[in-house]
Amino acid sequence: MKKVIVTGGAGFIGSALIRHLVGNRLAEVVNLDKLTYAGNLESLQSVEKSPLYHFEQADICDPVAVKRLFDEFQPDTIMHLAAESHVDRSIDDPLCFVKTNVLGTANLLQCALEYWRPLPDERKAAFRFQHISTDEVYGSLGAAGFFKETTPYDPKSPYSASKASSDHLVRAWGHTFNLPVLLSNCSNNYGPFHFPEKLIPLVILNALDGKQLPIYGKGENVRDWLYVEDHAKALWLINEKGVPGETYNIGGHNERTNLEVVKTICAILDDLRPKAQGNYADQIVFVTDRPGHDLRYAIDSDKLQKELGWKPEENFDTGICKTVQWYLDNAWWWKPIREKKYAGQRLGGKA
Ligand SMILES: NC(=O)c1ccc[n+]([C@@H]2O[C@H](COP(=O)([O-])OP(=O)(O)OC[C@H]3O[C@@H](n4cnc5c(N)ncnc54)[C@H](O)[C@@H]3O)[C@@H](O)[C@H]2O)c1
Numbered sequence: 217m218k219k220v221i222v223t224g225g226a227g228f229i230g231s232a233l234i235r236h237l238v239g240n241r242l243a244e245v246v247n248l249d250k251l252t253y254a255g256n257l258e259s260l261q262s263v264e265k266s267p268l269y270h271f272e273q274a275d276i277c278d279p280v281a282v283k284r285l286f287d288e289f290q291p292d293t294i295m296h297l298a299a300e301s302h303v304d305r306s307i308d309d310p311l312c313f314v315k316t317n318v319l320g321t322a323n324l325l326q327c328a329l330e331y332w333r334p335l336p337d338e339r340k341a342a343f344r345f346q347h348i349s350t351d352e353v354y355g356s357l358g359a360a361g362f363f364k365e366t367t368p369y370d371p372k373s374p375y376s377a378s379k380a381s382s383d384h385l386v387r388a389w390g391h392t393f394n395l396p397v398l399l400s401n402c403s404n405n406y407g408p409f410h411f412p413e414k415l416i417p418l419v420i421l422n423a424l425d426g427k428q429l430p431i432y433g434k435g436e437n438v439r440d441w442l443y444v445e446d447h448a449k450a451l452w453l454i455n456e457k458g459v460p461g462e463t464y465n466i467g468g469h470n471e472r473t474n475l476e477v478v479k480t481i482c483a484i485l486d487d488l489r490p491k492a493q494g495n496y497a498d499q500i501v502f503v504t505d506r507p508g509h510d511l512r513y514a515i516d517s518d519k520l521q522k523e524l525g526w527k528p529e530e531n532f533d534t535g536i537c538k539t540v541q542w543y544l545d546n547a548w549w550w551k552p553i554r555e556k557k558y559a560g561q562r563l564g565g566k567a
Contacts, residue, residue, distance in 0.1 A: 217268075218243045220455075221291045223276055223324065224298030226255035228410050229348070232448040233295065238263040242452065246270045246289050248282070249298060253557055258549055259409040276320035279327060286331040293344040293455055296324055299382075302413055303352075303375045304564030307507060310374035317378035318385070321347070325389040332395060346398040346455050347386040351440070351467065352376035353401060356510035363401070364516045365463045372508055387461075396460035400451065403467035403515045407444035407535065408542040412550055413558055415474060416536075419481050420543045421550060422560055423496045424489070429482070430562065433505035435475030438512040442468040443535035446528040450520065457524045464524070467515025470532035477536075484540045506564060 220237065224230040225247030237243040239262060249255050251273055263269050270289075274281035276298045298320065300306065300313045328345050335343065354363040355370030371380040383399060390397035406416045419429050450466045458464060472480070482496035520526045530538070543550065554560070 217241075218292045219289060220245050221248055221285065221289065221294040222246070223248045223294070223296045224255075225249050225271075226251055226257050226259065227297060227301070228254075228259075229405055229444055229447055230297040231256075231259035231409055232407065232444045233297070233451055234260060234269065235263055236445065236448040236452065238266050238269045241268065244268045246272055246285065246291070248272050248274055248276065248285060250275045252300075254301065254411050256409070256411075256553070276324050277315060279323055282324060282327040283330065286327055292339070292342060293346060294324065294328055295346045295348065295451060295455060296321065297348045299379070300375070302563070303373050304413070304506065306373055306375035306378070307564035313374050313378040314381075317375075318381045321382035322385050325385060325395070329389060329393055329395055341396075344396050344398055344455055344458075344460065345386065345389070346451070346458075347383065347400075348451065349383050349399060349401045350376065350379050351401050351403050351465065351513050351515050352510065353380040353383055354513075357512040357514055359512070362514045362516035363465060365401075365465055365519055372510055390461050398454055398458045398460060399463040400454055400520075401463065401465050401515075402447055402450075403440035403442050403513060405442050405444045405447050407539050408546070409549065410444070410539075411558070412553060412560065413563065415477065416481065416539065417543065417550070418560055419478050420485070420540055421554060423482065423485055423499060424543075425560075427499065427560065428501045429478055429496075429499045430501055430503045431474055431478055432503060432509060434502065435473055435478065436511070437474050437509055438471050438514070439474070439477075440467045440514045441470045441472060441477070441532050441535070442466065442528065443530035443538075446530055449529075450526050453524050453526050454520070464520040465515050465517050466520055466526075467517045468528045468531065469515075469517075471512075471514050472532060480536055481540060484537055488540065488544060503562070504565060
């Protein structure tokens with residue numbers, strides 16, 4: 217069984233990946249996570265007692281802690297998800313994004329390289345440094361077209377620029393030192409255990425609280441939504457079958473405007489938890505747009521589908537119903553976050 221370091225495993229996608237790997241007994245995992253505001257070990261309750269799961273609280277920027285973990289755990293692969301991930305927060309505090317996403321990734325690469333170099337040939341050939349990135353590195357699309365693996369980088373926000381930088385570093389360590397690297401760039405994820413600063417959980421929880429449902433600008437920005445468990449499965453497939461040095465785009469061909477997303481959530485809630493009076497859509501308000509808001513993202517994931525045989529199991533209509541139902545059933549998870557960590561206030565409003 218493979219031994220895997222997952223960085224950022226207490227976050228939204230990292231926890232879905234660990235639940236997939238440990239829950240299905242696919243790998244033994246160490247979760248390396250600093251536990252920032254976005255990290256939450258409660259998301260791993262279902263697997264935390266498994267002998268296949270271990271937790272190490274550490275900062276990916278800390279060379280001593282990371283090196284020690286490599287030496288002690290002797291991983292076959294590292295799947296790197298730890299990052300500052302919220303575009304709005306990158307407008308308020310861009311340097312924090314540069315530190316974790318750029319310098320943290322450089323530190324991990326260097327620690328991985330030093331660990332990998334003296335490995336016996338067979339283990340060396342099998343080792344993978346897998347970097348998890350975003351489609352936002354490609355910039356913004358007009359009304360037509362899709363991002364392909366060959367689309368030139370054109371990041372526009374401090375978040376996407378920091379992720380683009382980390383992608384370049386990973387390729388450089390692959391090219392210069394022959395470290396076997398894998399990259400993937402994925403579209404917007406949604407699903408259970410999503411921190412309620414992001415659009416979908418924010419709207420569900422504000423709706424249930426009787427609060428306003430803020431829509432940036434006119435709500436015309438388009439995102440290509442992927443259910444988080446489909447992403448987790450794609451990441452493991454890439455780890456097992458991907459060709460070192462290659463990049464794979466991941467997306468579900470589920471484009472929706474933000475306004476469509478919010479109206480869909482309102483309609484599902486009207487059905488599942490009707491209000492005493494009126495509809496949830498009555499709570500929609502239009503607010504000042506995000507500075508530099510990219511208009512449209514859409515992913516062409518043909519390479520992943522044709523070369524590795526990946527296929528998403530959920531489409532947006534099935535995934536969003538599951539997601540709304542999950543938030544209705546799991547107040548134990550999100551209530552403490554809303555009460556203690558983040559109550560839904562506007563972030564990143566000032567340029
Ligand atoms: N959420 C999306 O829609 C999406 C889409 C494509 C790619 N991605 C990428 O996937 C990865 C995971 O995204 P997410 O949405 O799960 O993020 P998240 O914000 O939910 O989780 C990030 C995790 O990283 C940890 N972390 C942050 N800084 C750290 C540090 N210095 N050292 C160790 N741990 C640290 C946090 O504690 C948290 O557990 C990120 O690299 C992100 O760029 C996200």
